[in-house]
Amino acid sequence: MKRIAVVTTIYRYLSHAQHMADRFLVGYPRDGAWRRPDMKVVSLYVEQKPQGDQSAERAREFGFTVYPTIAEALRCGGEKLAVDAVLLIGEHGEYPRNEKGQILYPRHEFFKQCVEVFEKDGRAVPVYNDKHLSYSFEKAKWMVDASKRLKFPMLAGSSVPVTWRLPDLELPLDCEIESALMVGVGGSDPMDYHALEGLQCMIERRKGGETGVKAVQMIEGDAVWKAGQEGRWSKELLTAALSRSDTPQGLTVQDGRTQDLVGSGELPKLVKNPAAYFIEHRDGLKTTLLMLNGAVKDFNFAARVKGIRGIPSTQFFLSPTPNVTYSACLVSKIDEMFETGRAPYPVERTLIVSGILESCLTSRLQDHQRLETPHLSVRYRAPSSRQHF
Numbered sequence: 001m002k003r004i005a006v007v008t009t010i011y012r013y014l015s016h017a018q019h020m021a022d023r024f025l026v027g028y029p030r031d032g033a034w035r036r037p038d039m040k041v042v043s044l045y046v047e048q049k050p051q052g053d054q055s056a057e058r059a060r061e062f063g064f065t066v067y068p069t070i071a072e073a074l075r076c077g078g079e080k081l082a083v084d085a086v087l088l089i090g091e092h093g094e095y096p097r098n099e100k101g102q103i104l105y106p107r108h109e110f111f112k113q114c115v116e117v118f119e120k121d122g123r124a125v126p127v128y129n130d131k132h133l134s135y136s137f138e139k140a141k142w143m144v145d146a147s148k149r150l151k152f153p154m155l156a157g158s159s160v161p162v163t164w165r166l167p168d169l170e171l172p173l174d175c176e177i178e179s180a181l182m183v184g185v186g187g188s189d190p191m192d193y194h195a196l197e198g199l200q201c202m203i204e205r206r207k208g209g210e211t212g213v214k215a216v217q218m219i220e221g222d223a224v225w226k227a228g229q230e231g232r233w234s235k236e237l238l239t240a241a242l243s244r245s246d247t248p249q250g251l252t253v254q255d256g257r258t259q260d261l262v263g264s265g266e267l268p269k270l271v272k273n274p275a276a277y278f279i280e281h282r283d284g285l286k287t288t289l290l291m292l293n294g295a296v297k298d299f300n301f302a303a304r305v306k307g308i309r310g311i312p313s314t315q316f317f318l319s320p321t322p323n324v325t326y327s328a329c330l331v332s333k334i335d336e337m338f339e340t341g342r343a344p345y346p347v348e349r350t351l352i353v354s355g356i357l358e359s360c361l362t363s364r365l366q367d368h369q370r371l372e373t374p375h376l377s378v379r380y381r382a383p384s385s386r387q388h389f
Contacts, residue, residue: 002039002084002338005073007110009093011044012052016091016130019327020334024087025062028328037335040064042083045073047106048093070113081121085338086114089130098135100361102189107132108139115146124152126341128334129350131158132193137355137375144351155334155343156350160194160299160316161201162333162388163326166244169301169314170205173384176306177206180287181237183245183300188291188361192277195289197353198299198316201382203287204349209381212282213352217370218360224274224290225267233276233288235262237311240302244315247297261295270294277360278370282377329389345387348380 004024008017021044027036044066046055059066067073076082090107097103107129118124127147133140133156147154171177180203184195204210219227227233239262242248250270251257261267267274270292277289302313319325333344355376363371 003042003076003082004039004085004087004338005043005045005076005083006041006087006089007045007070007073007114008089009046009091009095009105010048010050010053011046011055011058012050013054014322017046017089018054019324020089020130020331021058021087023328023331024335025058028331029325030328030332035332035335037339039085039335039338043067043073043076045070050094070110071117074114074117075121081117081123081125083125085125086127087334088114088127091130097189100135100358100365102135102358102361104135108134108136108143111143111146115150118150118152124150126153126155126337126343128337129154129156131156131190132354132357133350134354135189135358137351137358140351140354144347147347153337153341153343154347155337155345156347157353158194158197159318159326159330160198161345161349162329164317164329164389165314166246166317167314169312170386170388171202171303171305171312173205173382174207175205175308177203177285178304178306179234179237180285180301180303181234181241182287182289183238183241183296184289184291185293185295185297185299186291188275189357192275192289192291192360193353193357195291195299196277196356197349198301199287199289200349200353200356201387202301202303203285204380204382206283206285208283210281210348210352210379212378213279213356213359213373213376214282215280215370215372216356216359216363217278217368218275218363219278219368220275220364221273223368224276227276232278233290234304237302237304238262238290240311240313241300242296244300244313245296245298246315249295249297267292267295277356279356332389333387345383346380348378352376352378
């Protein structure tokens with residue numbers, strides 16, 4: 001039975017730690033059955049214990065120990081590394097924001113302390129890092145480089161790439177994508193990351209794989225609608241993406257009527273502060289994320305693909321709280337890596353998305369300028385096998 005250390009910022013109801021660590025404690029649904037991984041949570045480090053903290057209660061119920069430091073959690077109070085995997089969740093809790101609006105979660109700092117234990121003890125184990133690697137691309141790259149140097153499997157990211165898709169769309173490997181657009185909702189830093197990762201997991205399957213990002217620009221407000229009029233983003237792609245939404249707002253909520261949000265001109269009335277993230281890839285592909293709070297409440301994708309009739313589009317389905325079953329989709333991938341010692345998809349996906357987001361927020365801070373991004377020369381190939389549920 002494999003032994004797991006959980007390293008997290010907080011552990012309380014509906015936190016990411018609760019969603020994921022609990023599934024290793026009690027199991028989760030997978031492929032129409034209840035799966036109990038042959039693994040045991042043996043230690044926990046939690047940095048903050050706000051009202052509603054569940055760490056002590058879970059430790060008593062499931063027989064593991066809460067340790068005061070990360071090193072002690074990884075060594076289970078002894079002298080040497082005493083676990084077979086690390087579940088690192090630096091999400092939620094009270095942390096400051098920087099001038100770009102990014103929450104300064106200590107993911108890099110937690111990861112670095114794990115690496116220090118690996119180096120001192122002469123053994124490394126698989127690590128899953130929740131969501132983006134860091135608010136800083138430099139720190140994120142250090143994390144990936146450390147995993148390569150010490151040769152331990154590393155997985156990162158969110159549930160969006162692996163959750164169900166409505167309809168069940170997977171673009172052909174090595175297809176020729178002409179353009180792509182993603183619709184996202186929610187606040188900047190946490191939710192735009194989810195949307196960018198959803199976009200990336202689709203476009204990484206294009207011919208030649210991902211070769212890096214040349215430049216980005218983020219714009220907001222009326223400039224977004226003007227950019228649409230000028231053709232910087234496609235109204236046809238947006239219409240296709242929104243056609244997959246289960247949550248159109250406005251008149252649909254008021255009296256149940258269906259509506260063409262794009263053609264009717266309703267979008268500017270519903271979306272008070274739109275944002276557009278323009279991404280120029282090094283191979284010539286241009287992609288767009290539109291954050292449209294007020295128009296819909298889900299995440300939707302559309303693309304033009306050479307050789308495919310029409311516009312392929314889909315919704316990334318996120319089931320409701322408190323169960324958030326889509327977390328089980330992600331835990332299944334973490335479970336797979338802990339069991340096999342191989343990451344099911346490249347951590348470079350998360351690395352490049354972390355960098356794209358940071359650069360887009362820098363663009364916003366610098367008067368929405370287009371920024372060259374030579375540092376985002378991240379190359380990788382998508383896995384050939386299906387990874388979503």
